[in-house]
Every structure is written in structure tokens, then in C-alpha cells.
Amino acid sequence: MDAEYLARFRERQAYETDRAAPPPGFPTLPPLPLGRYTDPEFFELERDRLFRRSWLYAAHDSDLPEVGSYRLVDILGAAILLVRGTDGEVRAFFNACRHRGAPVVSGGCGTARMLVCQYHSWGYDLEGKLQRVPDERDFPGLVKEDLGLPPVRCERWGGWWFVNLDADAVPLLEWLDPLPRLLDDIASSPVRVIDTKTVELGCNWKILAEGFLEVYHARTIHPTTVAPTLDTRGTVISLFEHGHQNMLSPVKEGTRGDSRETLRTLEHVPAVFREMIQPAHGIFPNIISPLDARGFPFLVFWPLAIDRTRLDIIWFAADWGDGELPGKDVWQKRLDRFDVLMEEDYRNLVPIQRSMEFAAHGGQVVNYQERRIWHVHAWIDKVIGADRVPEHLRVPDLLADWVEKF
Ligand code: FES
Numbered sequence: 001m002d003a004e005y006l007a008r009f010r011e012r013q014a015y016e017t018d019r020a021a022p023p024p025g026f027p028t029l030p031p032l033p034l035g036r037y038t039d040p041e042f043f044e045l046e047r048d049r050l051f052r053r054s055w056l057y058a059a060h061d062s063d064l065p066e067v068g069s070y071r072l073v074d075i076l077g078a079a080i081l082l083v084r085g086t087d088g089e090v091r092a093f094f095n096a097c098r099h100r101g102a103p104v105v106s107g108g109c110g111t112a113r114m115l116v117c118q119y120h121s122w123g124y125d126l127e128g129k130l131q132r133v134p135d136e137r138d139f140p141g142l143v144k145e146d147l148g149l150p151p152v153r154c155e156r157w158g159g160w161w162f163v164n165l166d167a168d169a170v171p172l173l174e175w176l177d178p179l180p181r182l183l184d185d186i187a188s189s190p191v192r193v194i195d196t197k198t199v200e201l202g203c204n205w206k207i208l209a210e211g212f213l214e215v216y217h218a219r220t221i222h223p224t225t226v227a228p229t230l231d232t233r234g235t236v237i238s239l240f241e242h243g244h245q246n247m248l249s250p251v252k253e254g255t256r257g258d259s260r261e262t263l264r265t266l267e268h269v270p271a272v273f274r275e276m277i278q279p280a281h282g283i284f285p286n287i288i289s290p291l292d293a294r295g296f297p298f299l300v301f302w303p304l305a306i307d308r309t310r311l312d313i314i315w316f317a318a319d320w321g322d323g324e325l326p327g328k329d330v331w332q333k334r335l336d337r338f339d340v341l342m343e344e345d346y347r348n349l350v351p352i353q354r355s356m357e358f359a360a361h362g363g364q365v366v367n368y369q370e371r372r373i374w375h376v377h378a379w380i381d382k383v384i385g386a387d388r389v390p391e392h393l394r395v396p397d398l399l400a401d402w403v404e405k406f
């Protein structure tokens with residue numbers, strides 16, 4: 001299976017390396033309108049019709065290790081509480097008491113036997129049912145069964161829990177399709193969160209995200225960190241349904257040299273992803289992950305304001321059972337190196353935002369090897385509903401014929 005996969009990849013790599021132009025029939029993409037990054041009306045559409053209706057990453061199984069484990073996450077300003085119930089299932093709720101809306105949990109995470117409101121001590125069980133009301137005699141007619149914590153849709157892919165603020169959303173696995181079919185090996189390999197970092201940046205969330213949708217910039221801004229190890233000319237890009245996409249870059253032979261090979265490998269991941277291919281998967285709308293078989297991060301992009309973005313960087317390592325993380329020092333070096341690379345990426349973001357605000361350059365030009373960016377924009381409009389997007393800001397789905405079907 002590995003050999004077959006690799007042979008197919010090498011064929012596509014050779015095509016990309018040798019081509020003198022984009023493949024025949026590939027459309028010329030017009031510039032992306034700058035208002036998509038600066039217009040408050042478009043930002044509101046993204047917030048209300050895209051993010052509030054999308055499946056968004058909330059936590060990993062290892063963040064909620066036992067019955068009663070809870071975790072509070074900020075999903076676009078909404079405080080969402082994830083709790084592992086007595087049946088082992090994870091559920092999500094708004095962190096809002098049914099009495100007068102106070103939080104039932106304060107602080108990021110912990111373990112509880114009961115969720116007790118911080119204001120007047122109404123108590124909810126781990127499944128969100130209201131169990132205890134102090135001075136219940138003063139609430140004639142109160143039906144406790146009707147006053148559970150307000151639920152939020154919460155579903156899993158592998159060990160990853162996603163939430164959706166839209167109660168009518170399609171099931172998570174349908175939204176993610178075809179990624180669960182393509183990445184079953186990764187999703188079924190036990191992993192554990194080993195590091196989480198949060199950074200805030202002064203730019204629109206898409207400016208940041210787009211820096212991870214192409215390797216065109218590698219030679220310019222990553223001359224010592226990325227460029228020496230990746231054959232960017234041979235990079236193979238795939239566009240998938242539902243806005244998902246990936247990019248597989250050939251690793252130049254013998255260039256890893258970062259001791260990564262000493263780290264534990266994910267249980268079911270094909271060997272080709274260890275040293276030969278560097279993947280980067282885009283999970284629509286706001287996750288990028290270089291799914292490396294020796295452990296990998298999720299980069300999750302959150303719009304805080306039209307020109308303000310929070311980036312969560314969550315690192316997963318192959319689960320190692322008991323004791324300390326094996327290869328702790330190698331891991332630390334790897335995380336430090338990643339920070340250096342990320343700093344290189346951050347440098348241009350704020351100036352780009354400024355250029356856009358002053359409409360200094362007319363529009364974002366996107367070339368063939370940057371087509372993942374177009375694909376994501378087209379899907380943003382599809383999810384928002386193209387007719388809701390002001391006409392001068394629309395991005396049509398010009399790449400529909402270039403989407404790979406399975
Ligand atoms: S607001 Fe929760 S008990 Fe009063």
C-alpha cells in the first residue's frame with residue numbers, strides 16, 4: 001500500500017516539476033477582492049453565516065481524560081463547556097445557568113462531580129440535567145427536567161471533538177468528507193496533546209490562514225527553515241469537496257536532520273509520511289495541519305475582529321502510555337524550531353492588512369500553485385450563500401472541475 005501510494009505521488013510530483021505552465025484548461029483566476037478582508041459587512045457574514053454554522057475544533061479526547069473532566073473553550077466569543085459524562089461521552093453546553101445565566105464553570109479545565117453555578121448554586125449533573133435548586137420551594141411550578149444546560153452540537157472525528165453552534169448543521173463526518181475517508185490512518189492512531197500555544201495577530205484571519213495554503217513563499221521567507229528540506233517545485237495539491245484541500249511536498253532526501261526520526265511514530269500512519277512526504281491538510285474553514293507521522297500540530301484560526309486573529313497551535317504526539325513523554329528534549333527542540341518558522345510567517349501579516357485597508361494593491365492575485373486559497377474563498381461563499389455576499393465581493397467556484405472526487 002505504501003509503495004503504491006508513493007509511486008502515484010512520484011508520478012504527480014514529476015508532472016508538477018516538469019510542467020511549463022498550469023495544466024491545460026486551468027482557469028485564469030481574477031484577483032480576490034480586498035473587501036473580503038476589510039469590509040465589516042463581509043466580516044459579519046463570515047461570523048454569522050460561516051463560523052456560527054461550521055464545525056469547529058474544540059478539544060481532544062486527551063483534554064478530557066476521565067468522567068467529570070471538563071473544559072471551557074471560547075468559540076467566537078461564546079463560552080462553551082465540554083464535559084465527559086458518566087457514560088464516557090463528551091457533551092457540549094453553553095456555560096450559562098438556566099436560572100439567570102451565570103457561568104456554571106469558571107476557569108479553563110478541571111474535574112467535577114457536579115456542575116454548580118457560580119451565582120446561586122443551582123447544580124447540574126455531568127449530562128447537563130438540573131439536579132439541585134437551593135430554596136426550591138420559592139419556585140412554584142419549576143420543572144427541573146426542562147431546565148438542563150443549553151446544549152451545543154458536539155461530535156467527534158477520531159479523538160478530536162468539534163462543536164457547531166447551529167443545531168441544524170449536517171453531521172460532522174458529512175461536513176468533513178472526504179477527509180475522514182482519506183485520513184483514517186491518522187484519525188485512528190491514538191495521540192495525545194503535549195503542548196498548546198495561543199498567539200494574537202493584527203490581521204484578518206484569512207491573511208494568516210493563507211500563509212499556510214501554499215509553499216510559494218518558502219524560498220523567500222523560510223530560506224533556512226523550510227526551503228532546504230522541501231522540494232516546493234514538485235509539490236502536489238489536491239482540492240476536495242466542502243472546502244477541504246491538501247498539499248503534499250516532497251522532502252529532499254537526507255535533509256530532515258532534526259532528530260524527528262527518534263520520536264514515536266503514529267500507530268497506523270503509512271511510512272511514506274515519515275520522511276518522504278510533508279503533508280499539509282486544510283480542514284475547512286479554519287484548521288491547517290501538517291499531519292506528520294512523528295506527531296503534528298493543528299493550527300486553528302479564530303476571527304476576533306475584522307483585523308484581529310487568534311491562532312491556537314495544538315501539538316499532538318503518538319500516545320505513549322504511562323510515564324513521561326518519550327524524547328522530551330527532541331520534542332522541545334522541534335517545538336522551538338517551529339516557533340522560529342512561525343515568526344517568519346507572522347512578519348508580513350500586519351503590513352498586508354494595512355495595504356488592504358488602503359486598497360493599495362487592487363486585489364489579491366492568486367496563481368496556480370496558490371489555488372487552495374481560491375478554493376477556500378469559493379467555499380466560504382458557498383456556505384454563506386453566494387447571493388448574500390455583495391456582488392463586488394463574490395468569489396465564484398471556478399475550480400469546481402478541479403476538485404478530486406472519491
Ligand atoms: S444564575 Fe445560576 S444559580 Fe442563579
Ligand SMILES: [Fe+2]
Nearest residue numbers: 211217222345
Ligand atoms: Fe510559511
